Each structure stands twice: as structure tokens, then as C-alpha cells.
Amino acid sequence: MRRRYSLTTRLTVLFSLSSAVVLLGLAGLILSAMDSHFADEDYALLRDNLRVIEKSLAAGASPQALHAGHAGDPYAHHAGVLIHLREPDGRTRYATPDFDFTAALAARPVHEEGEDRLAWQQAGKRYRGLRAAVPAGDAAQPIGVILAMDTDIHEHFLRAFRRSLVLYVALAVLASGLFGWWAARRGLSPLRAMASRAKAVTGDKLDQRMPVEAVPVEMAALAADLNAMLARLQDDFRRLSEFSSDLAHELRTPLTNLMTQTQVALSQPRDAARYRDVLASNVEELQRLSRMVSDMLYLAKMEHGLDLPHKESISIGTEVLALFEFYEALAEDKGIALRLVGDARIDGDRLMLRRALSNLLSNALRYTPERGSVTVTVTRQAGEVEVAVENDGPGIAPDLLPSLFDRFFRGDKSRARPESETVGLGLSITRAIVAAHGGSISVRSAPGTTRFAMQFPPPAREPAAS
Known part of the structure; x- marks a missing residue:
């Protein structure tokens, strides 16, 4: 099973890795810059020595004097600089004693900044050099010159500096990791507070809330x-x-x-x-x-969001008139007038829609006084179809309107069994049917009138005109 790590651990590791990458990159840049700086200093020193040799050769120093090792040797004072002079015919005119120039002669020069630079390794040491052709006073052709110096002192410094830098990077990464861990724990403390409150939530204790103002x-x-x-x-x-x-x-x-x-x-x-x-x-x-x-x-x-079993295009007016015929006898007994205004079509299930309309009409007839009226108005408004059932009557108390669509709700708090034998589920079923059709239902009541309004989405396609 794959091990899961906490968010604090992940943030700490990512912060440490990011710090390590940045610090290692910076260390590499520093080492590269220092090596380049030492190289510039070495080549500057070699150029200075090359100019001295050019002057000596122009003065006509003889090969015999050089090979004899006279005290006046013009090249003896260049401490740390390795010198090799080569005649045009290939013979060595001068070479620093006790040094093998074979590797230097075989090294391929790199032309940079107008000069031929050499770099090679020999006997575990690293050397830098310059190769040039210098005119001599006693020769018809230029003399080949190789000036070189070992970089051991620089390498020793760079090695010591590299060790110090590695130690610093390791300590810095460790410190960054500790700081990252501290910052992650402190930054995620609101999540722990939210988790502790969530643990306290039970079926008997649902009043817990998350601290919105105290979190980032x-x-x-x-x-x-x-x-x-x-x-x-x-x-x-x-x-x-x-x-x-x-x-x-x-x-x-x-x-x-x-x-x-x-x-x-x-x-x-x-x-x-x-x-x-x-x-x-x-x-x-x-x-x-x-x-x-x-x-x-x-x-x-209905409340589980099941799909409509039989979806079709329905004429609201036709369904309302059919229900008027069904309730005609009851309406005539009480002298209630039934009226339909307007018509429109929606997409839905015919039986479900008829049940929703029947629930509203039966409630309207039950609470409409004798000689009153029940009016069903169907209008097509912008983006929706509204079906409103309005009836005369005493109206509904404003404090009861928010609970009107709840299950088993009755205005009579004593819960006396009504003569109609209803159980208070009609309006809940009506709301569920309207919601299943993608619509909504609302109620508005005032002394003398009560109006239930159902809003449905318009049909996907309008029927063709016959």
C-alpha cells in the first residue's frame, strides 16, 4: 500500500528541495565566476610576461647565452612562469629547466580574445598557457613562444572554498527545511482548527461552524x-x-x-x-x-431526482380544462366559477403535471368560499412558462408561508384530523414534481386572495403550426 504523507511533510520536502536547487545553482555560479576570474588573472600575467619576452628577443639575446645559463639570462626572473622558445626550424631555443613541454606542444590552442590559449593537465596538475609567434632580432622568421603556469594555488583555494560551500549549502538546506516545516505547520494551523471542529460535528451537534474570519x-x-x-x-x-x-x-x-x-x-x-x-x-x-x-x-x-418517465410536449390549457371537468360537480355545489386564461406548452410528464395541477386546484376549491372563483392563468414570459392558480378566500398567514411546502404541514397546530382526510403531502408532492421538471413554485397570499405560481422552462422545440 502506498504510504501517504502529510501536507506539512510534503511542503517541507518541497521547500527544502527548492532551497537546495537554488543554493546549488548559486554555488555553481560562484565557483564558475571564481574560476573565470582566476583564468583572467592568469592570462593577464602571461600576457605581461609575453611582452617582456618580446622585448628581450627584440634586443637580440643569443641562444648561446641562454643555453650557457649566464647570470644575465633575461628569462630567469619570471618565477612561476614556464617558458618555451622554439626556432623556426623546430629546434628548442629555450625551455624552463626540469619541465616536460611535450603535453604543452601537443595541446590544441583555443583562439579567444585575439590570442591562442592553452589548457592541459599534466602530472595531476592543471596548466594554462599562451602560444604566440614573436619576431626576433637575429632570426628572419618569428620565434614560437609558449608561456604557461600551473594553477595549483588557485585549485587549492577552489577546493577549500568548494568544501566550505558544500558545508554551507547543506546547513542552509537543513535550516530551510526546519523553517519550511515551521512555516507549513503555522500556515496549516487553520486547517487543523477546521478539522478539530469537523470532528465535533455529530447528528446531535450540527451547530459547529468553521472560523471564516480566522483563516487565510x-x-x-x-x-x-x-x-x-x-x-x-x-x-x-x-x-x-x-x-x-x-x-x-x-x-x-x-x-x-x-x-x-x-x-x-x-x-x-x-x-x-x-x-x-x-x-x-x-x-x-x-x-x-x-x-x-x-x-x-x-x-x-421525486426528491431523488429521477428522470421523467414519459417526457412529451404538453398543452397546459388542455390539461387544466380536463381537470375542470373532473372538479365541475364540486365547483357547482359551492357555486365556484372556474376560469382559464391563456395557454402554453412545456416538455414533461403528462400524469405528473396533471397531479401537480390537481393538488393546487383541490386546495383552491377547498378553501374558496361559496360564490367565489378559481382562476388558472398560463403566460409565456421571457425564458419561462408560468402557471398560476389563484382563488378567493381568507388568505394564509404570512408566518405560515415559509412552511407551506413542508411534509405533513397544516396550519392547524392542534393537528386535528381534517374532514378531507388529507395528510399534508399534496404541496410537497407538487413542489417535487415542479422541481423534477426543472422549474420552481412560489406562493403569495393576502386577505381575499391566494396565488400559487409554477415556473417551467420553455419547450426545447416549438410545435409546428398546423
């Missing part, structure tokens, strides 16, 4: 997103808790009725007609339970 700017967005996530989780847990409580309450009433009626019926012998009455009452309760379970399953499917 780069982490502020992450902290804000985590806070938003925790807020959503807290809200979802609250709703889940409320849903569990509501569900238990809604199931308790019909189950209690079933158990009570059955126990009473079994407490003593009764005639067949009485048993039929008890069974009929039990069937009503079971039907209510069945509707509740069916609605809950349907709502769960």
Missing part, C-alpha cells in the same frame, strides 16, 4: 462552503426529525383507531351487521394509510 484568504472560501454545507445538513436533519415526528403522529391516529375498533368489536359477541360496520370503518382507515404510504413513496422518488 485562500481557505476562507473553503470554510464558507463547509459552513454552508453544515447549515444545509442542520436544516435537513431538522426537517428529518420533524418528518419522523410528523410521520409517527400521522400513522398513530389511524393505527389507534384500527386497534380500538377491532378490540371493541372482539370484546364481546356481535351480530354480522356490526362486524361489517367495523370492517368498513377499518377499510377507510387502511385506505388512508395506503394513500399516505403511496404519497410518501411518490415524494421520495
